[in-house]
Amino acid sequence: MLEEDAEPDGSARQREATVADVARLAKVSKATAARALGGYGSVNEDTRLRVLDAADAVGYLPNALARTMSTGRSHTIGVVLSDIENPFFAKATRAISDVVQSAGFDVVLCNTDENPHNEAAAIDLLLEKRVAGLIVAPADRNANGAVARVTAQGRPLVLFDRTVDDFECDSVIADNRRGAYELARVLLRAGHRRIAFLSTLGQQNYRRGDRIRSTSVADRVDGFEAALDEAGVEIANQIVLLDGERPGIDPLLTHAVHHGATAIIASDSLIAQHVLHGAKNRGLAVPEELSLVAFDDPPWTSLSNPPVTVMAQPIHDIGAEAARLLVRRLDGLKGDVQRIVMSQRLIERDSVAPPRVKFHDLDHQENKPGLPHSCE
Amino acid sequence: MLEEDAEPDGSARQREATVADVARLAKVSKATAARALGGYGSVNEDTRLRVLDAADAVGYLPNALARTMSTGRSHTIGVVLSDIENPFFAKATRAISDVVQSAGFDVVLCNTDENPHNEAAAIDLLLEKRVAGLIVAPADRNANGAVARVTAQGRPLVLFDRTVDDFECDSVIADNRRGAYELARVLLRAGHRRIAFLSTLGQQNYRRGDRIRSTSVADRVDGFEAALDEAGVEIANQIVLLDGERPGIDPLLTHAVHHGATAIIASDSLIAQHVLHGAKNRGLAVPEELSLVAFDDPPWTSLSNPPVTVMAQPIHDIGAEAARLLVRRLDGLKGDVQRIVMSQRLIERDSVAPPRVKFHDLDHQENKPGLPHSCE
DNA sequence: TTGAAAGCGCTAACAC
DNA sequence: GTGTTAGCGCTTTCAA
Numbered sequence: 001m002l003e004e005d006a007e008p009d010g011s012a013r014q015r016e017a018t019v020a021d022v023a024r025l026a027k028v029s030k031a032t033a034a035r036a037l038g039g040y041g042s043v044n045e046d047t048r049l050r051v052l053d054a055a056d057a058v059g060y061l062p063n064a065l066a067r068t069m070s071t072g073r074s075h076t077i078g079v080v081l082s083d084i085e086n087p088f089f090a091k092a093t094r095a096i097s098d099v100v101q102s103a104g105f106d107v108v109l110c111n112t113d114e115n116p117h118n119e120a121a122a123i124d125l126l127l128e129k130r131v132a133g134l135i136v137a138p139a140d141r142n143a144n145g146a147v148a149r150v151t152a153q154g155r156p157l158v159l160f161d162r163t164v165d166d167f168e169c170d171s172v173i174a175d176n177r178r179g180a181y182e183l184a185r186v187l188l189r190a191g192h193r194r195i196a197f198l199s200t201l202g203q204q205n206y207r208r209g210d211r212i213r214s215t216s217v218a219d220r221v222d223g224f225e226a227a228l229d230e231a232g233v234e235i236a237n238q239i240v241l242l243d244g245e246r247p248g249i250d251p252l253l254t255h256a257v258h259h260g261a262t263a264i265i266a267s268d269s270l271i272a273q274h275v276l277h278g279a280k281n282r283g284l285a286v287p288e289e290l291s292l293v294a295f296d297d298p299p300w301t302s303l304s305n306p307p308v309t310v311m312a313q314p315i316h317d318i319g320a321e322a323a324r325l326l327v328r329r330l331d332g333l334k335g336d337v338q339r340i341v342m343s344q345r346l347i348e349r350d351s352v353a354p355p356r357v358k359f360h361d362l363d364h365q366e367n368k369p370g371l372p373h374s375c376e
Numbered sequence: 377m378l379e380e381d382a383e384p385d386g387s388a389r390q391r392e393a394t395v396a397d398v399a400r401l402a403k404v405s406k407a408t409a410a411r412a413l414g415g416y417g418s419v420n421e422d423t424r425l426r427v428l429d430a431a432d433a434v435g436y437l438p439n440a441l442a443r444t445m446s447t448g449r450s451h452t453i454g455v456v457l458s459d460i461e462n463p464f465f466a467k468a469t470r471a472i473s474d475v476v477q478s479a480g481f482d483v484v485l486c487n488t489d490e491n492p493h494n495e496a497a498a499i500d501l502l503l504e505k506r507v508a509g510l511i512v513a514p515a516d517r518n519a520n521g522a523v524a525r526v527t528a529q530g531r532p533l534v535l536f537d538r539t540v541d542d543f544e545c546d547s548v549i550a551d552n553r554r555g556a557y558e559l560a561r562v563l564l565r566a567g568h569r570r571i572a573f574l575s576t577l578g579q580q581n582y583r584r585g586d587r588i589r590s591t592s593v594a595d596r597v598d599g600f601e602a603a604l605d606e607a608g609v610e611i612a613n614q615i616v617l618l619d620g621e622r623p624g625i626d627p628l629l630t631h632a633v634h635h636g637a638t639a640i641i642a643s644d645s646l647i648a649q650h651v652l653h654g655a656k657n658r659g660l661a662v663p664e665e666l667s668l669v670a671f672d673d674p675p676w677t678s679l680s681n682p683p684v685t686v687m688a689q690p691i692h693d694i695g696a697e698a699a700r701l702l703v704r705r706l707d708g709l710k711g712d713v714q715r716i717v718m719s720q721r722l723i724e725r726d727s728v729a730p731p732r733v734k735f736h737d738l739d740h741q742e743n744k745p746g747l748p749h750s751c752e
Numbered sequence: 753t754t755g756a757a758a759g760c761g762c763t764a765a766c767a768c
Numbered sequence: 769g770t771g772t773t774a775g776c777g778c779t780t781t782c783a784a
Contacts, residue, residue: 404770404771405770405771405772406771406772407770407771407772407773408769408770408771411769411770417769417770418769418770419769419770420769420770423769423770442776444776445775445776445777445778446775446776447776448776
């Protein structure tokens with residue numbers, strides 16, 4: 001038995017047992033005890049049992065930190081993402097954990113809230129905790145020092161959902177440009193000519209050509225614009241609304257509707273939810289008065305009134321593939337950077353209808369001053 | 377500059393820099409360098425700057441493991457829960473992170489999949505990593521050794537959403553019994569006499585009085601049964617369906633409908649989603665042919681067709697309160713175990729209608745053999 | 753098979 | 769203000 005330290009509150013709390021304690025009780029050396037406990041080296045079967053008995057007699061619990069310090073291996077990988085409440089990330093995380101755990105690694109998760117500062121802190125934290133590798137969905141494509149630090153430290157890194165500019169790195173993303181293109185085509189085919197793209201990410205006051213911080217959103221906006229160009233629709237008539245810092249899709253919706261948008265592309269399912277709510281509150285019938293399409297396909301999109309047309313992403317696969325890639329790198333796989341791009345899938349439901357407005361009138365107002373195509 | 381180890385692939389990866397390296401470059405002792413780096417003790421401003429310069433010249437990154445080992449403080453808390461994909465846990469996790477981080481702790485998250493074995497592994501893992509304290513939603517109320525081990529190790533622990541039998545411990549839960557009671561009352565008032573309670577947790581083949589593994593589900597079933605008793609409705613006519621191991625609410629729904637259920641209580645929003653889907657697929661109109669009420673109030677429940685009547689839980693507060701309590705314990709708060717119970721709130725929408733069937737007929741069949749009240 | 757001792761990177765006494 | 773030294777709990781040579 002270990003001596004017990006008397007606690008201030010009178011309870012007796014045991015000092016944590018160490019290999020040394022176990023060794024003493026089992027009457028062997030620290031080294032032998034450690035071998036028996038750690039299951040390495042070779043140790044006589046009898047002594048092994050004796051050590052194990054001693055171990056749970058003193059309530060021995062290995063110290064993973066000490067172990068990592070001496071071996072240099074942590075068996076832990078870090079995952080950093082922006083919003084665990086977003087079903088996209090929840091699902092991807094799930095996939096990552098499954099893969100990574102079955103490969104014998106533990107996972108530590110950090111939430112950044114789309115804030116580059118938090119992200120840097122999270123990455124450094126994980127690096128300081130000496131995780132074996134990292135999987136991150138970077139909040140900012142630009143000069144992302146924290147992300148670069150990971151590889152600079154020589155640790156494997158896989159980016160998912162988003163990438164970072166001028167940075168060679170394994171990554172697994174979805175074909176967002178194509179997805180947005182298709183979504184825009186659906187709307188265009190239905191006759192819409194004034195479409196708003198809504199996202200909570202990126203900067204406010206977007207002008208065509210601006211670099212949007214999140215590459216997944218940037219790719220979508222790109223595909224969106226490409227479809228419009230191709231259809232010969234004036235981009236100036238379109239409305240790309242990015243929320244930047246502010247919370248709340250609702251003001252964006254107000255803005256969009258106020259400027260004549262007849263259809264919305266929601267950049268994720270959370271935004272689609274807000275749009276549907278907003279439309280309901282405003283007494284705007286979907287799709288009769290406002291059409292809606294969105295990225296991601298959580299179960300509710302087929303249950304809502306109306307069911308919504310979506311671009312489904314292979315979320316599970318994105319996470320799983322990112323994890324598999326990291327595990328392979330951890331196993332020592334060398335070789336070229338891998339950039340995996342997964343395709344998305346259109347699911348048409350009932351949230352799109354032709355616009356009620358005729359656009360001939362509006363088209364003549366194109367140059368009317370004061371018609372913004374971005375939100376302040 | 378540090379010497380560089382040549383890597384097999386030809387790249388040159390730096391050995392990780394340590395305080396010793398920094399000290400050498402800054403021409404001070406290890407202790408001084410450590411003081412400057414760690415921001416403790418006192419050190420001359422000039423030397424401090426010199427050390428800091430040296431630090432980023434060699435790309436120094438502190439080793440949190442080593443620090444924890446010598447200080448005994450990890451500044452990290454562990455959270456273990458059963459399913460991060462469930463919006464309930466996603467939201468609670470978010471609240472926990474926020475509170476805990478602003479108190480200066482990092483958080484490590486583990487998913488258990490409702491599997492007691494995984495849970496034990498996760499708890500031990502966290503304990504081995506020497507987290508300062510734990511917040512756990514226990515998968516099993518019975519003789520939960522892993523949970524007990526936490527306090528046995530002298531580490532603060534707060535349970536949330538669920539508790540463990542015969543185990544004194546701080547906890548924050550919702551008043552599930554009352555919530556279920558109210559939900560049952562809504563259905564009863566509408567005229568329903570044959571109601572099915574659906575959950576993915578707990579054992580299959582439930583008989584009244586059985587101990588359901590998850591205390592939150594157990595409390596709900598308890599409240600459900602109490603309401604029926606009070607209304608003088610035969611419990612034998614009710615159908616408590618728990619999924620046990622199997623994935624899939626759908627077979628449960630089949631079972632319920634097949635045995636004449638006219639209303640469903642879904643034990644969480646994921647289940648409600650499945651029920652709505654299932655009803656749709658079967659061409660069953662909600663609420664005309666099947667009424668539905670559920671726990672939790674994610675945004676989609678007001679968007680669905682029909683919007684669903686729910687018992688909203690103060691999820692954010694549950695998480696935040698659990699975190700605050702843990703932080704206080706970590707700060708040394710002694711004193712009695714705290715058991716915080718938060719109340720739920722009924723939100724009536726359009727998913728409940730009177731049953732079409734008249735029950736006089738059915739009541740006479742009560743003793744008809746083969747009418748099960750639980751699912752195998 | 754076992755033991756003694758060194759070392760992982762850091763902090764914390766204790767001297768100077 | 770700064771340096772020396774001794775740990776934290778484990779693994780890992782190297783001998784015996």
